[in-house]
Amino acid sequence: MRSVAAHRAVGAFGLMGVLHQLFNGEMQPLSALALAVGFGALVVMSWWRARVALDRDDEAYAATAAVSLPVNATLSGSAA
Numbered sequence: 001m002r003s004v005a006a007h008r009a010v011g012a013f014g015l016m017g018v019l020h021q022l023f024n025g026e027m028q029p030l031s032a033l034a035l036a037v038g039f040g041a042l043v044v045m046s047w048w049r050a051r052v053a054l055d056r057d058d059e060a061y062a063a064t065a066a067v068s069l070p071v072n073a074t075l076s077g078s079a080a
Contacts (some may be wrong), residue, residue, distance in 0.1 A: 005046075005050070007042060007045075007046040008042075008043055008046035008047060008050070010042065011039045011040070011042030011043035011046060012039075012043055014035070014038075014039035014042070015036060015039040015040055015043065018032050018035045018036045018039060019032075019036065022036075
């Protein structure tokens with residue numbers, strides 16, 4: 001999960017740097033567009049990977065929580 005956050009941070013800071021250079025006139029518009037698309041894609045893909053990882057973690061937790069109690073047990077510990 002740390003690598004996903006690192007990729008997202010790299011993409012976000014790269015995108016901010018490109019926009020900063022573009023608005024200060026330090027970069028050609030076509031170059032800025034190409035870099036912005038690349039860094040933006042990195043941010044989006046990292047966000048998507050993080051979301052999939054969290055969804056899988058939630059599904060695994062739900063599956064283990066469902067099988068941890070016997071069918072006739074209640075939360076107070078007494079059998080029905």
